[in-house]
Amino acid sequence: MAVMDFARYKEINDQRLNYREMEDANVVSYYRNTGCGDGYRIYLKVSPESIIEDASYTTTGCGFGIVALAMATEYAKGKKIEDLRTLTPDTLETLFEFPERRKNYPESAVAALKKAVEDWEKGGGVPPEKRVTKAKAMDLLQTQGHLREASLSSVMLEKENFNGVDFSNADLHNAFLQNSSFVGANFSGANLKASFFNGANLMNANFRGADLRFAKLAGANLEGADFTDAIYDIGTRVDQKQMHIFDVMKKGGKDLYLNQEESAAG
Structure with missing residues (x-):
């Protein structure tokens, strides 16, 4: 069984890596973790070439949710939209490995990021006039x-x-x-x-x-x-x-x- 890197866990939470609203996002996507009820918001700034220029998030979730979303948005930066369609929790865990009983957090973060991709492609998410x-x-x-x-x-x-x-x-x-x-x-x-x-x-x-x-x-x-x-x-x-x-x-x-x-x- 893997041992979680508590020092890095604390560092990500203390710094709130990528935790922010993004004024110039192309898409703002809302996702609710049905398991615990926490709300996730993913912000993506996408270039005309469909490259993720910036990614951030906000959440009402706990420290594990923060780390998972931080890793998901960090992974997204510089990637093409199409690259995110095949993202898996296992890939996300190459950036931070979660304890066995917390594997649901990277799963939810990946689902939230993929929903943001879907919202981008279909023109969904929170409309600009309602942000x-x-x-x-x-x-x-x-x-x-x-x-x-x-x-x-x-x-x-x-x-x-x-x-x-x-x-x-x-x-x-x-x-x-x-x-x-x-x-x-x-x-x-x-x-x-x-x-x-x-x-x-x-x-x-x-x-x-x-x-x-x-x-x-x-x-x-x-x-x-x-x-x-x-x-x-x-x-x-x-x-x-x-x-x-x-x-x-x-x-x-x-x-x-x-x-x-x-x-x-x-």
Whole structure:
């Protein structure tokens, strides 16, 4: 059995190799790891000759997910699009070998990269007019003082202070919001489907009537938050001690969240 290189694992995580939004990407592709529910976003800048000039990613996943995506995007740089179609987890593991119980991470990273290739070839992924970066969202907040009814699908707003901000009726589906502070924020009526609030401070936040189907709130501080009439489904995840919030919420049916449906609606 191979011994994982912990020093390199830590180095990749500390440096966040290739972890960034890319303003000039030709394709921005979204992938959800159905095994653990983590969200991956792949950014590719492709030349007219179909060569990957740059590749990056963002993820809500753990350290193993970060390493796998770092290796996948590092491998992609300088390759032709056609070269990525035959990429396998085994090839990826020539760059970093994962422990036996973590082989699912390179498998998911390869699947995410291949989906980005498919999106490039078919004109899929997040359309340019709907790509919202953190900088654009912060500029909008500064300009108007609120984010009511804002179109912020798939935005990445990690480790920021949004205490008291009004997000009512905003579209935040697939948004990366983990480890940010939303004390007293207003999310009433917001579309929060498949959003990630892991580790966020949601104390006294208002989620009345919000759509939280397949949202992840693991490790979030939910003290005093109001979830009255918010919608949940089988994919809505909270810590065991927070299960009581479902008592005032409405179940949104038995259907599981499907990426293709969200892509069509997005």
